[in-house]
Amino acid sequence: MVHFLTIVAFALHIAAGAVGLVSGTIAAVARKGGFLHRKAGTVFVVSMSVMATFAVYLAVLEPGQLVNVFIGTFAFYLVATAWLTVRRGHGASGLLDKIALMVSVCLCAPFVILTFQLATGTAPFVQSTVQFKGPVLVAIYGFTLILVLAVLGDARVVLVGGLSGAARISRHLWRMCVGLTLAAGSGFTNGFARLLPGPYHVPAAFFLPQFLPLCLLVFWMIRVRFGKVPSRH
Numbered sequence: 519m520v521h522f523l524t525i526v527a528f529a530l531h532i533a534a535g536a537v538g539l540v541s542g543t544i545a546a547v548a549r550k551g552g553f554l555h556r557k558a559g560t561v562f563v564v565s566m567s568v569m570a571t572f573a574v575y576l577a578v579l580e581p582g583q584l585v586n587v588f589i590g591t592f593a594f595y596l597v598a599t600a601w602l603t604v605r606r607g608h609g610a611s612g613l614l615d616k617i618a619l620m621v622s623v624c625l626c627a628p629f630v631i632l633t634f635q636l637a638t639g640t641a642p643f644v645q646s647t648v649q650f651k652g653p654v655l656v657a658i659y660g661f662t663l664i665l666v667l668a669v670l671g672d673a674r675v676v677l678v679g680g681l682s683g684a685a686r687i688s689r690h691l692w693r694m695c696v697g698l699t700l701a702a703g704s705g706f707t708n709g710f711a712r713l714l715p716g717p718y719h720v721p722a723a724f725f726l727p728q729f730l731p732l733c734l735l736v737f738w739m740i741r742v743r744f745g746k747v748p749s750r751h
Contacts, residue, residue: 524579527572532709534569538562539705542698546734550687550741559694563601566697570594573704584644588625592665593700595621599672600693608682611675619672626665633662664696687742695735702727 545558573590577583599618606612628644635642636650636658650658671689675681681689706724714721 524576527575531569531572531576534565534572535701535705535709538565538569538701539698541565542694542701542731546695546698546731546738550738559601562694562698563597566597566701567594569701569704570597588628589700591621592625593697595625595668596693596697596700599668600690600697603681603686603690603693606680608686609680611680615672615675615680619669619676622665622668622672626662626669629658629662629665633659668693684742688739691738691742692735695731695738698731699728702731 541558541561545555545562548555548558570590570593573593574587577586577590595618602614602618632642632644636655642650675689680686706727
């Protein structure tokens with residue numbers, strides 16, 4: 519029974535991830551605030567939430583997958599807070615924003631500690647079969663930076679009582695784009711790469727899809743900061 523549930527969870531995780539990649543890409547390139555953007559964005563949030571939920575479930579079942587508990591929770595947190603940002607009115611906040619702040623602090627704290635240990639050369643508190651060097655080390659530093667920014671952003675929302683204008687849209691955009699980046703990374707470097715013949719390896723080209731949402735993020739952040747903020751977002 520447990521094996522059957524694991525297979526079902528794995529299938530739903532993959533299916534939701536595929537839907538998330540497609541819908542997230544559509545939302546990223548569509549006109550902001552338009553019908554297509556809003557509908558695709560809703561599908562993206564739902565599919566990413568399903569994908570992240572089953573990712574955490576599978577990580578709990580499989581030994582040595584603690585890091586995926588953090589990543590799955592972070593993916594869920596990103597799309598949930600991005601959705602909440604635009605669902606709330608301008609300059610509004612509430613209990614869910616305080617909960618989001620607590621979640622981001624809990625996610626951030628162990629990565630800050632790990633980053634400090636790796637930067638100072640002390641023994642890391644977590645054991646891993648993957649060595650903390652090269653691209654893995656860069657990824658940890660980058661992930662920690664994103665988490666720190668998330669905590670600061672949540673604290674700002676709670677302290678000032680909500681955001682409005684360009685700051686509100688920027689918060690939504692970067693969280694959705696980083697969520698899409700996580701989906702692309704999971705799909706290409708952890709999913710599609712396993713379908714290639716021979717031992718598991720990740721071709722360099724498979725890292726490219728992870729950078730495309732970040733490039734779109736830079737583009738849209740510039741548009742939001744120096745252009746017209748969509749009225750229906």
